[in-house]
Structures are given as structure tokens and as C-alpha cells.
Amino acid sequence: METQQELDYRRIADAIGFFRDNFKSQPKLEEVAQHVHLSPFHFQRMFQQWAGVTPKQFLQYLSVEHAKEILKNTGASLFDTALETGLSGTGRLHDLFIKVEGMTPGEYKNGGALLKINYSFADSPFGQLIVASTPKGICHMAFVDEGEDAAFAKLKAIFPNAAYNRIVDMIQQNALFVFSQDWSRLDEIKLHLKGTDFQIKVWETLLAVPSGGLTTYSTLAKKAGYDGASRAVGTAVGHNPVAFLIPCHRVIKATGDIGQYHWGALRKSAIIGWEAARRGVKQ
Incomplete structure (x- = not known):
């Protein structure tokens, strides 16, 4: 039955x-x-x-x-x-x-033909990053695990006809300060996100999870206004286009398991530990 x-x-x-x-x-x-x-x-x-x-x-x-x-x-x-x-x-x-x-x-x-994107590569405590920005803010940030050429190819696939310029600008510099300055200054970082209303709502809710803190998919879903939609929220988390700044690494399973991470479970564990240690020092 x-x-x-x-x-x-x-x-x-x-x-x-x-x-x-x-x-x-x-x-x-x-x-x-x-x-x-x-x-x-x-x-x-x-x-x-x-x-x-x-x-x-x-x-x-x-x-x-x-x-x-x-x-x-x-x-x-x-x-x-x-x-x-x-x-x-x-x-x-x-x-x-x-x-x-x-x-x-x-x-x-037009494949973003009128869009101008600056990009650069930078070191972080967790490996090399590619950081890209438009005049509106950071549009892409990802860990580089397969070489700079492959990382740039992934960026270019998003907007194949955009005009790209390899240069470090102030928007990128402000974003990278997050590795050395207080997370509370996140509001100084501008983001230019491309996503559905649902995805952006989930990413916005992620921004409220404090550095050194953790949440679960079900709690995130509830706070985003989608109670019971943990699986859909998890998919949105997995499509996060801006590593670290949008802290998808702070979402774990309800069982306490670290869970998967777009840029590797080991890196996720390292970031969580690093943030917890920094938070403890500040307290």
C-alpha cells in the first residue's frame, strides 16, 4: 500500500x-x-x-x-x-x-560581450586562488588545483565573450583582506553574483553564519525561508561561485560529519579549524 x-x-x-x-x-x-x-x-x-x-x-x-x-x-x-x-x-x-x-x-x-572582468591569482592559507571582479564586485573566486590555465578556462566558460584583463584591482584586494583581517569587515567586500533568486537567498543566508561557527543544511534551509528543502538548499550551496567569501564550508551534516566540499573535504576541514582557532585567539 x-x-x-x-x-x-x-x-x-x-x-x-x-x-x-x-x-x-x-x-x-x-x-x-x-x-x-x-x-x-x-x-x-x-x-x-x-x-x-x-x-x-x-x-x-x-x-x-x-x-x-x-x-x-x-x-x-x-x-x-x-x-x-x-x-x-x-x-x-x-x-x-x-x-x-x-x-x-x-x-x-552575447556571452557577456559587454562585460569587463579583471582577474588575478593570489596565495591563501589554503592554496592558490583565482579571483575575478567586475566593476560591481567579486564575481568569481575559486581554489586553483589544476593549474592557472585550467582555472582561467573555467572562469571564461561562464562568460565566454567577456573582455578579460589580468590585473589586480581594489575590489580584489579588499576581498583578499579577509584572510588577514576581521571577518566583521565583510560588508566592505562587494559581490556581483549571478544566480537564481533561490540560490542568492541561500548565499545571503550563508553570509550570516559567523566565522568560526557552523550550521547544518536543515538549519540553513529554515533560516533562508525554505524549511524542509534541505536537499535543494544543499544544491544551491554546491553552486556557490565565490569560495570562502560566501562560506559554504561552514555547512555540515546534521550528524556532525564535515560532508563534501566543492574544493575538497580536507580543505574544508582545514578552513573550519583555521577559523575556529582565529576566533579563539580573538576571544
Whole structure:
């Protein structure tokens, strides 16, 4: 006999399939809820708990992903792309791209052609870093484990047509001060993040975890406003584009295990220990 949890999961899977098959018609919440035999209120709550985002946000992500494929693989105009995606015009496409991708559809189509990115390499207590910045702030920071050429190639893959300049600027210098100065000065560091509203909300919540402190995925999910969506929050943590400054290393499993880390579990343990030691010295 099917348990309630299995039934709920099947309904959410069915709803996701319905969204994927019908997103071009931009179905309303009521229509999808009726398809899975739930009231709009209960469907909204259940979907967010299981998927980590609201049904509306999921539909937006599907729409933008479809538009991205069209812009990437065809010569379609923004107007034709909007219509093919099920949107009423380029205005809605523009607003949706800004909301989900942090850039205009034109910027995406051009691969960041108008974006100017400075980048440099620097040493840290945990290995070499590549740090990249736009005039708005740090857009990328990662540990270099496979050589500078490979690290730059990964950066360039994000915005293949941006103009890159290997130079150290003040934005990068301020960010690197975090290894030698008080973490409380984090507000002096500017970030230029590209991500969904959900991801950015999770990253913002991570910034509130103090140096030397730890949190769990479930606690982070609750504080971010997505109680019960630990798995989706974990995925957002894993897509953190700015190592160390956005402290995804401070998230551990509820069992107390350190857990995985994009740049290696050993490095994660070293960072946690280093921060705890510095906090103890200051106290």
C-alpha cells in the first residue's frame, strides 16, 4: 500500500512533468494543482517543500532555460524567442532573465560581450586562488588545483565573450583582506553574483553564519525561508561561485560529519579549524 510520503512524491513528480510538457502555455497554479488533485494552497506548500522553490519560480526557470537554448543554438530574435517560450513579448523575457539569470537576454546571447572582468591569482592559507571582479564586485573566486590555465578556462566558460584583463584591482584586494583581517569587515567586500533568486537567498543566508561557527543544511534551509528543502538548499550551496567569501564550508551534516566540499573535504576541514582557532585567539 502506498504511503503518504510516496503519494506526495508521486504528485510532485507528476506536477514537474506537467510543467515540463506545458510550460509554453504558462499554466496557472490552479491548473497544475487540479492536475495532481490538490487545492492550490496545499499544492503550493507541498511543491515548495519538496522542490525548494515555488511552482511559479520553477515555471520561470523552465522558461528561461528554454529561452537560453534558443538564444544559444539559433539565430532567433529576442521577440521570436519570447513567443517560442510562451511569453507575451521581449519585456517579459527581459524581466525574467534579470530575475533568474542576473543579466539581460541580450547579454546572455552575447556571452557577456559587454562585460569587463579583471582577474588575478593570489596565495591563501589554503592554496592558490583565482579571483575575478567586475566593476560591481567579486564575481568569481575559486581554489586553483589544476593549474592557472585550467582555472582561467573555467572562469571564461561562464562568460565566454567577456573582455578579460589580468590585473589586480581594489575590489580584489579588499576581498583578499579577509584572510588577514576581521571577518566583521565583510560588508566592505562587494559581490556581483549571478544566480537564481533561490540560490542568492541561500548565499545571503550563508553570509550570516559567523566565522568560526557552523550550521547544518536543515538549519540553513529554515533560516533562508525554505524549511524542509534541505536537499535543494544543499544544491544551491554546491553552486556557490565565490569560495570562502560566501562560506559554504561552514555547512555540515546534521550528524556532525564535515560532508563534501566543492574544493575538497580536507580543505574544508582545514578552513573550519583555521577559523575556529582565529576566533579563539580573538576571544
